[in-house]
Amino acid sequence: MQEHIQLTPKEINQELLSGVLGTPKWWLGLVAFLLLVFLTGAGAFGYMLNKGVGVTGLNRPIMWGFFMTNFVFWIGISHAGIMISAILRLTQAEWRRPVTRAAEVLTVFSLTAALMAAPLVHVGRPWRAALWVFPYDFGRGVWPNIRSPFIWDPAAVMTYLTASTLFVFVALIPDMAVIRDRATGKWARQIYGYLCMGWRGTPRQWKLQTVAGILLSALVLPVFVSVHSIVSWDFAINIGVDGWHSTIFAPYFIIGAIHSGVSAVTMVMALMVWLWKWDKILRPDHFDAIGRLLIIVATTWFFFFIVEFFFAIYTKEAPELALRELQIFTRPYVFLFLIFIITAYFLPVPLWMFKKVRRNVKWMFWTTVSVNVGMWLERFLIFVPSLARKTPLEFNWGTYHPSIIEMLMVAATFAWVAMGMLLFSKVFPLIPIFDIKEGMIVRDEVKIGRAIVPASIRE
Amino acid sequence: MAGENWGMIVDVDKCIGCQACVVACQSENNIPINEEKHFNERRAIEWIRVERYWEGEFPDVKARFIPIMCQHCGDAPCEPVCPVFATYRNDEGLNVQIYNRCIGTRFCSNNCPYHVRFFNFWEPEWPESLHNQLNPDVTVRSRGIMEKCTFCIQRIRRTKRTASRAGADATDEEFERSLDPACVNACPTETLYFGDFNDPESKVSAMKEKESKRDGRAYTMLENLGTNPGVIYLKKIDKHAEDVAHG
Numbered sequence: 001m002q003e004h005i006q007l008t009p010k011e012i013n014q015e016l017l018s019g020v021l022g023t024p025k026w027w028l029g030l031v032a033f034l035l036l037v038f039l040t041g042a043g044a045f046g047y048m049l050n051k052g053v054g055v056t057g058l059n060r061p062i063m064w065g066f067f068m069t070n071f072v073f074w075i076g077i078s079h080a081g082i083m084i085s086a087i088l089r090l091t092q093a094e095w096r097r098p099v100t101r102a103a104e105v106l107t108v109f110s111l112t113a114a115l116m117a118a119p120l121v122h123v124g125r126p127w128r129a130a131l132w133v134f135p136y137d138f139g140r141g142v143w144p145n146i147r148s149p150f151i152w153d154p155a156a157v158m159t160y161l162t163a164s165t166l167f168v169f170v171a172l173i174p175d176m177a178v179i180r181d182r183a184t185g186k187w188a189r190q191i192y193g194y195l196c197m198g199w200r201g202t203p204r205q206w207k208l209q210t211v212a213g214i215l216l217s218a219l220v221l222p223v224f225v226s227v228h229s230i231v232s233w234d235f236a237i238n239i240g241v242d243g244w245h246s247t248i249f250a251p252y253f254i255i256g257a258i259h260s261g262v263s264a265v266t267m268v269m270a271l272m273v274w275l276w277k278w279d280k281i282l283r284p285d286h287f288d289a290i291g292r293l294l295i296i297v298a299t300t301w302f303f304f305f306i307v308e309f310f311f312a313i314y315t316k317e318a319p320e321l322a323l324r325e326l327q328i329f330t331r332p333y334v335f336l337f338l339i340f341i342i343t344a345y346f347l348p349v350p351l352w353m354f355k356k357v358r359r360n361v362k363w364m365f366w367t368t369v370s371v372n373v374g375m376w377l378e379r380f381l382i383f384v385p386s387l388a389r390k391t392p393l394e395f396n397w398g399t400y401h402p403s404i405i406e407m408l409m410v411a412a413t414f415a416w417v418a419m420g421m422l423l424f425s426k427v428f429p430l431i432p433i434f435d436i437k438e439g440m441i442v443r444d445e446v447k448i449g450r451a452i453v454p455a456s457i458r459e
Numbered sequence: 460m461a462g463e464n465w466g467m468i469v470d471v472d473k474c475i476g477c478q479a480c481v482v483a484c485q486s487e488n489n490i491p492i493n494e495e496k497h498f499n500e501r502r503a504i505e506w507i508r509v510e511r512y513w514e515g516e517f518p519d520v521k522a523r524f525i526p527i528m529c530q531h532c533g534d535a536p537c538e539p540v541c542p543v544f545a546t547y548r549n550d551e552g553l554n555v556q557i558y559n560r561c562i563g564t565r566f567c568s569n570n571c572p573y574h575v576r577f578f579n580f581w582e583p584e585w586p587e588s589l590h591n592q593l594n595p596d597v598t599v600r601s602r603g604i605m606e607k608c609t610f611c612i613q614r615i616r617r618t619k620r621t622a623s624r625a626g627a628d629a630t631d632e633e634f635e636r637s638l639d640p641a642c643v644n645a646c647p648t649e650t651l652y653f654g655d656f657n658d659p660e661s662k663v664s665a666m667k668e669k670e671s672k673r674d675g676r677a678y679t680m681l682e683n684l685g686t687n688p689g690v691i692y693l694k695k696i697d698k699h700a701e702d703v704a705h706g
């Protein structure tokens with residue numbers, strides 16, 4: 001394809017190692033700013049630790065608010081990694097090559113953000129949770145209650161975190177060898193030397209690395225469906241909350257996660273084009289491909305959204321109707337609902353239908369930002385109004401106003417992920433060098449009739 | 460499983476909404492004073508509360524009262540969701556909360572359809588003058604943990620001890636008052652009855668049997684959820700409401 005630029009291996013090295021071997025001008029300032037935001041959130045957490053959960057806006061019917069919303073949001077974003085690197089690798093989609101590493105790293109950092117957002121921070125006694133649950137004190141003879149989704153949840157998330165860290169690491173080995181060979185400092189050479197575990201690029205090593213990659217992709221597939229299913233069961237098993245107690249939650253959450261996750265990867269792609277000027281590698285083609293994927297994912301998500309909604313109101317049960325009334329017609333939720341439905345579906349998807357939009361970095365960036373705003377609100381609108389209209393006991397219906405403390409801590413998770421990605425980009429290339437080189441080698445063109453179509457060579 | 464199956468019968472027909480049970484519970488169980496701001500923040504802790512519902516249009520308005528406390532469900536939704544076994548059903552038919560284990564995930568509160576599990580958002584505080592009022596038999600709960608109605612388990616324990624010293628049985632009639640939870644003792648209209656459903660001789664068993672018949676008034680709250688509550692409500696006898704309902 002004419003818009004693909006053929007680069008020599010040397011040029012690829014220079015392009016992609018620009019962030020590692022040198023430091024872009026904006027890098028330090030941006031990291032410092034994000035660190036400040038993160039530390040503010042950490043300070044807010046310290047304040048909460050000191051005073052008690054009372055500093056949040058939580059109250060009796062609404063025991064889970066911003067923290068849980070944020071937790072589910074970040075778990076959702078983390079689905080990007082598996083979608084891009086496992087599914088697209090197994091289906092041999094060529095365009096995934098420059099995106100895989102960013103997606104996997106995003107996965108790792110968003111999982112840590114998710115772990116920060118809820119399990120420890122939102123509990124009443126984090127010190128108890130930290131010292132008694134991790135590691136669990138079996139000496140007391142009380143085992144964890146494996147019937148609780150809060151036991152399944154860490155198990156699933158930790159499995160996912162382990163798998164995606166391995167993913168990142170296996171793909172990093174050849175690239176770290178490249179850095180080892182080019183690093184000038186003694187320490188840097190040694191550290192990268194240790195990390196790449198004696199990589200010399202022999203055929204056997206390449207074979208093992210490829211096999212490991214494919215094996216990990218295949219083994220991680222169950223995690224693809226299990227993580228968010230289990231996260232959804234935190235909510236779906238609640239018989240006490242009418243709005244949550246629904247069997248559709250698991251697939252609905254998974255597809256929602258892919259929707260926001262793939263959108264987040266598109267955001268990261270756009271940022272890589274702008275910040276590191278990698279426009280020779282990330283071509284409009286890539287945005288086009290991910291845009292088409294997004295149309296499918298978004299529409300499937302929308303289907304589940306509609307199904308969940310209509311099945312809920314089909315029964316015409318009073319609590320369910322009261323919940324929907326609050327969610328859709330009552331201020332302030334009506335505004336949130338409108339913003340959510342427009343930004344998550346009705347704004348971006350029609351735009352993505354146009355090829356011009358899909359091939360334009362700016363448009364893709366802003367539409368995917370919009371999707372993520374919408375998907376954050378979607379989680380909020382599922383969790384909070386459902387709790388506010390929990391059961392037919394109207395006497396206890398309530399409402400929720402998040403406090404500034406919660407907002408700061410939510411902002412801190414965003415800063416944490418962005419900062420993590422930036423720090424990673426300083427130490428390792430954010431686009432897999434070997435993968436791009438491989439892509440350049442296998443790239444070919446096939447003549448079909450008069451048209452020349454891009455293709456790739458396969459054994 | 461041997462042992463008792465403690466339970467309660469609430470005769471809604473007799474409730475006048477005086478809140479004596481609420482006050483009795485607060486002082487018996489060391490519950491911090493609920494001020495107006497606690498109610499406005501919806502963080503007030505009331506192990507038993509009297510819910511008030513208005514019925515009808517002005518001027519024909521009626522206030523309906525229903526006391527709601529932990530239902531001590533046989534199949535409690537709060538129990539399986541606790542990751543640390545802070546809440547479980549003991550062999551006396553009580554749903555008990557172990558404060559030391561609780562880490563405060565608040566999952567149980569979300570899953571409780573009756574809204575009867577309370578979270579300590581702050582460290583509990585009492586005015587200086589009330590420091591000597593605290594009940595020594597009841598733990599003062601720290602912040603960050605859940606708490607709820609225990610059916611005054613301290614009274615059950617104490618009565619059992621006293622009874623066994625006297626060589627008697629805790630369910631004997633002479634111990635009835637000391638066995639009853641604070642709310643039952645405080646109720647001026649005898650709305651609340653406490654007893655052992657496993658004991659066929661007990662008053663509550665007799666009432667349950669009588670009221671569970673076809674014309675009886677017994678029902679359990681949110682029966683459709685299948686929680687199998689240990690609290691049985693007797694519905695209001697209301698000529699007016701029946702007239703409205705049947706035209």
